[in-house]
Amino acid sequence: MWGGFSNPPSDTIVAPATPVGRSALAIVRIDGPLSAGILVALMDVALPDERHAAFARLHHKGELLDECVAIRYAAPRSFTGNDLVELTLHGNPLLVQRVIEAAVDLGARMAEPGEFTERAVLNGKLDLIQAESVADLINARTPLQAKLSLVNLEGTLSRTAGSIRDVLLHVISRLEAALDFSEEGYEFITRDEAMRRIDEAIEATQQLVDTFRRGRATTRGLDAVILGRPNAGKSTLLNRLVGSERAIVTPIPGTTRDIVRETIEIGGLPVTLADTAGLRESADLVEGIGIERAREAARRADIILYLIDATAPVEPDEIDTSAIAVRVYTKTDLAPAPEGELGISVPTDAGIAELLARLDSLVREEFAAPETSAVLVNERQRVAVAEAESALRSARQSLADAHDEQVVLVDLYRASNALALLTGAITRTDVFTEIFTKFCIGK
Numbered sequence: 358m359w360g361g362f363s364n365p366p367s368d369t370i371v372a373p374a375t376p377v378g379r380s381a382l383a384i385v386r387i388d389g390p391l392s393a394g395i396l397v398a399l400m401d402v403a404l405p406d407e408r409h410a411a412f413a414r415l416h417h418k419g420e421l422l423d424e425c426v427a428i429r430y431a432a433p434r435s436f437t438g439n440d441l442v443e444l445t446l447h448g449n450p451l452l453v454q455r456v457i458e459a460a461v462d463l464g465a466r467m468a469e470p471g472e473f474t475e476r477a478v479l480n481g482k483l484d485l486i487q488a489e490s491v492a493d494l495i496n497a498r499t500p501l502q503a504k505l506s507l508v509n510l511e512g513t514l515s516r517t518a519g520s521i522r523d524v525l526l527h528v529i530s531r532l533e534a535a536l537d538f539s540e541e542g543y544e545f546i547t548r549d550e551a552m553r554r555i556d557e558a559i560e561a562t563q564q565l566v567d568t569f570r571r572g573r574a575t576t577r578g579l580d581a582v583i584l585g586r587p588n589a590g591k592s593t594l595l596n597r598l599v600g601s602e603r604a605i606v607t608p609i610p611g612t613t614r615d616i617v618r619e620t621i622e623i624g625g626l627p628v629t630l631a632d633t634a635g636l637r638e639s640a641d642l643v644e645g646i647g648i649e650r651a652r653e654a655a656r657r658a659d660i661i662l663y664l665i666d667a668t669a670p671v672e673p674d675e676i677d678t679s680a681i682a683v684r685v686y687t688k689t690d691l692a693p694a695p696e697g698e699l700g701i702s703v704p705t706d707a708g709i710a711e712l713l714a715r716l717d718s719l720v721r722e723e724f725a726a727p728e729t730s731a732v733l734v735n736e737r738q739r740v741a742v743a744e745a746e747s748a749l750r751s752a753r754q755s756l757a758d759a760h761d762e763q764v765v766l767v768d769l770y771r772a773s774n775a776l777a778l779l780t781g782a783i784t785r786t787d788v789f790t791e792i793f794t795k796f797c798i799g800k
Contacts, residue, residue: 369395371460372468373453380448385456387442387465388435388473395463396427396442399456407431415444417459423452437473438480486515486738486779493576493734501625504728505575514738517565517731518779521745524558525776529769532762548756551765555753558772562746565731569739572732574659574724578620578627581716582654582680585664590687590703594664595619595632597703598713616650623713624720628660655680659724660716667692667700681723685712741778748772 369389375382387395397404399422405411407429415422426445435441446452461467474491477483483491487510494506509515531546583591599619617632633651655661661682668691686694687701689708694700699715701708726732733739752768 369465370468370472371395371457371465372473373457374443374473375448377450377453378448379450383446383448383450383453385444385446385453385460386468386473387444387460388437388439388468388476389465390440391464392440392442393429393431395460395465396429396444398463399459400427405429408434413444415456415459417455417462422455422459423447425456433480433482436482437476438482439476484515484780486518487512489735489738498578498620498627499622499625501725501728502575502627505572505726505732505734508729509732509734513729514731514733515780517561518742518776521558521561522773522776522780524554524561525769525773528554529766529773532766532769536762536766548759552753552756555749555756555769559746559749559753562742562749565733565742566739566746568726568731569733571724571726572734573736573739575626575726575732576734578629579623579659579720579724580631580654580657581623581628581660581662582631582633582651582658583662583664584633584651584655585687586666586669589664589666589669591664592617592632593703594662594685594687594701595630597706597709598630616647616654624717625725626720628716628720630662631658660719667694681719683712683715683719738779741775744775745772748775 367390369387369391371385371387374384374386393404399415399417400413401416402413405413405427410426410428412424413427414424423446425447428443428445430436430441430443432439432441444456446456457467471492474483474488478485478488490506490510494503494510497503497506528546528551532551534545583595585591595617599621616634618629620627620629622628631654633654634647658680661680663682663684665684665686667686667688683699685699685701687703689700690702690705699708699712701712703709726734733742748768748771752765752772755765755768
């Protein structure tokens with residue numbers, strides 16, 4: 358049992374393991390106790406050796422379904438930890454569907470979304486962090502996102518969380534032993550040592566929580582909004598950065614009414630650029646709605662590109678946001694940017710390379726997660742570690758206030774339960790194992 362989960366399901370499931378659509382190859386996965394029997398029934402020959410690829414002609418009810426390569430995995434040496442069969446078919450959706458229907462007819466059922474990975478977690482082949490990393494890796498849009506997902510899939514975050522769990526187990530087991538053997542007068546851990554250990558865990562949890570902002574930004578990407586007054590060159594810049602005529606460009610002020618969004622890679626992350634209505638007072642109802650949407654997008658953005666027309670009179674900045682703002686003077690082929698300011702000219706491409714370099718550095722320095730360190734990447738992980746940190750601080754305070762071991766243990770188990778969402782819970786079995794194998798009580 359892992360982390361308090363119930364026993365894994367014992368039925369057999371089937372589903373395509375590759376995207377639906379025409380391709381050279383497609384994989385169908387069958388998982389569960391009937392998988393080997395279904396393979397034999399479809400092949401109508403002897404069961405192939407475990408973990409060896411075998412050519413097979415699949416038949417059902419006297420009809421040829423396809424020619425394939427079949428691989429059989431016996432529990433627990435499979436992705437899910439169960440008996441598992443993978444069939445590599447020709448990539449025609451009709452063939453895939455016929456094979457799946459045959460497997461269902463032979464006793465399997467269609468898998469629910471994510472059910473194969475869920476079984477891997479229930480069988481202890483993956484923890485929840487690694488399971489989430491599988492989905493993140495599949496959905497990665499940039500190399501940096503893929504690297505972060507691979508780091509967590511390989512277990513970097515799991516090991517970091519596990520080291521905190523080990524500290525908790527060390528302290529919990531010794532406090533439990535002190536309670537269980539209090540009459541014998543044993544002291545298994547001093548309060549000073551317990552506080553020192555808990556301080557280590559608090560520092561580790563705080564460091565993890567501090568990674569969340571970068572981890573979330575790296576996983577989901579960033580929002581960048583292009584702001585400025587009408588005709589400052591917002592749509593022109595968007596088109597240049599995305600490499601296509603995505604937004605309408607005219608010399609008429611107020612052309613952009615709604616938000617136009619496109620995503621590009623900057624600093625290793627997907628950054629969604631939003632071209633917005635020019636900021637000004639307008640009596641036009643539709644333009645007014647567009648301007649309000651521009652302001653709202655700015656309030657939610659991570660980065661603001663605030664464009665200023667170098668040929669126009671200087672106007673006060675109209676930025677109402679907590680986002681990082683980059684001021685950019687446009688049309689510098691007609692008038693120079695002020696000294697020390699970043700200036701660009703889209704028609705001549707002047708300053709574009711410098712703007713992209715500045716944005717690249719900004720994203721890497723302020724938002725991108727390190728590629729090899731443990732990083733929290735979603736809110737569930739952040740909440741779990743933050744709750745563990747809070748409980749650890751309460752336990753430390755109880756120790757400092759000389760409260761009984763039972764009071765301290767309540768908070769330590771609360772911290773353990775929070776971390777269980779990442780690493781698995783500390784059970785009574787874990788505690789007794791720690792006590793009797795390391796303390797040698799009674800020999």
